[in-house]
Amino acid sequence: MESIQIKTASKQYPVLIGKKAINELPELITRELNHLNKILIITDEKVAALHLQTVKDALLKTGKPVLHHVVPEGEHAKTFDVFYECQSFCLSQQINRKSLIIALGGGAVGDLAGFVAATFMRGIPFIQVPTTLLAHDSAVGGKVAINHPLGKNMIGAFHQPEAVIYDLEFLKTLPLKELRSGFAEVIKHSLIADNELYLWLKSNIVDLNDITDEQFLTMITKGIGIKAKIVEEDEKENGIRAFLNFGHTLGHAVEGSMGYGNFTHGESILIGMVYALKLSRKKVDLDFKLDEFIDWVSSLGYQITIPTRLEHAMLLELMKTDKKSVNDAATFVLLNEVGSPLLMDIADSELIEEMTEMI
Numbered sequence: 488m489e490s491i492q493i494k495t496a497s498k499q500y501p502v503l504i505g506k507k508a509i510n511e512l513p514e515l516i517t518r519e520l521n522h523l524n525k526i527l528i529i530t531d532e533k534v535a536a537l538h539l540q541t542v543k544d545a546l547l548k549t550g551k552p553v554l555h556h557v558v559p560e561g562e563h564a565k566t567f568d569v570f571y572e573c574q575s576f577c578l579s580q581q582i583n584r585k586s587l588i589i590a591l592g593g594g595a596v597g598d599l600a601g602f603v604a605a606t607f608m609r610g611i612p613f614i615q616v617p618t619t620l621l622a623h624d625s626a627v628g629g630k631v632a633i634n635h636p637l638g639k640n641m642i643g644a645f646h647q648p649e650a651v652i653y654d655l656e657f658l659k660t661l662p663l664k665e666l667r668s669g670f671a672e673v674i675k676h677s678l679i680a681d682n683e684l685y686l687w688l689k690s691n692i693v694d695l696n697d698i699t700d701e702q703f704l705t706m707i708t709k710g711i712g713i714k715a716k717i718v719e720e721d722e723k724e725n726g727i728r729a730f731l732n733f734g735h736t737l738g739h740a741v742e743g744s745m746g747y748g749n750f751t752h753g754e755s756i757l758i759g760m761v762y763a764l765k766l767s768r769k770k771v772d773l774d775f776k777l778d779e780f781i782d783w784v785s786s787l788g789y790q791i792t793i794p795t796r797l798e799h800a801m802l803l804e805l806m807k808t809d810k811k812s813v814n815d816a817a818t819f820v821l822l823n824e825v826g827s828p829l830l831m832d833i834a835d836s837e838l839i840e841e842m843t844e845m846i
């Protein structure tokens with residue numbers, strides 16, 4: 488079992504990663520959170536069918552009442568309506584400040600359940616139990632949110648979990664599209680912080696359906712390690728945390744305007760990373776074998792071009808409303824080199840030109 492401590496200004500907590508890590512959950516609750524009176528699991532329809540019983544069985548050992556509430560799958564969970572339903576459920580079931588919420592699922596469930604925990608009675612504790620590769624990123628660091636029709640994650644908070652319990656057994660049920668989504672965030676972590684990891688990924692991961700347990704453990708542990716260092720230094724994104732947003736400026740714009748669910752988060756972020764790499768070559772002379780990168784990710788099944796039905800002017804407007812942008816220009820995470828990111832505002836004309844070249 489791998490264990491990483493996340494030490495942010497507001498909270499310190501463990502991330503436990505390994506096969507059968509779920510068995511650590513009851514012990515952790517009994518040891519650290521025994522004063523709590525009730526546990527509410529928030530999960531989605533698909534994950535409920537696959538893993539809810541396993542988690543409930545594990546929680547029997549705590550001796551605490553366990554309830555669950557099921558929400559729609561994916562980004563469809565991150566709406567005002569679903570958020571409101573969760574709050575109503577909490578109120579109707581007498582959840583209070585002595586209760587614990589467990590977010591069981593992928594990034595969307597984690598974001599929603601975390602935001603419910605952040606806001607219910609002004610904040611109650613929660614634990615992240617990720618079931619996807621994508622959630623190696625989203626479950627750590629305390630960003631929780633729902634979407635607004637005008638932008639992704641626009642309504643949210645920073646609310647750190649009490650722990651993250653990452654059972655690698657749960658990854659076994661992931662469809663290829665989900666693996667592809669999560670692996671994009673692994674690539675992101677390597678590009679912003681660790682050239683050695685990037686080279687290792689490029690030479691070892693050649694088929695997403697054929698990742699060994701050992702390889703999962705390596706990429707997840709290293710990815711979370713990179714994220715841990717960044718959020719420890721900058722919990723609330725006043726500076727370097729924005730580097731974790733590499734690929735997200737265009738990525739979020741593509742993901743939202745394609746209609747959530749059509750293009751996964753990671754698939755969209757991958758397009759955003761290709762775009763940011765191209766901008767980096769142009770703006771800061773990044774020396775990077777982009778053709779090799781494109782060949783590799785294409786062989787893994789990623790689309791690397793902007794979907795043709797999306798209007799560039801509309802994408803530009805969305806990019807300019809990104810949370811990183813504080814004035815009228817879109818702010819991008821670029822790379823000086825692999826492992827050395829920077830932030831830069833880029834003029835509209837250059838962004839449009841680069842999008843045109845991406846087709």
Ligand SMILES: O=C(O)C(=O)C[C@@H](O)[C@H](O)[C@H](O)COP(=O)(O)O
Binds near residue numbers: 630724728732
């Ligand atoms: O944790 C962070 O900070 C990140 O930016 C990680 C991203 O990969 C993640 O998708 C995050 O939820 C995006 O945040 P947002 O602030 O761009 O909505």
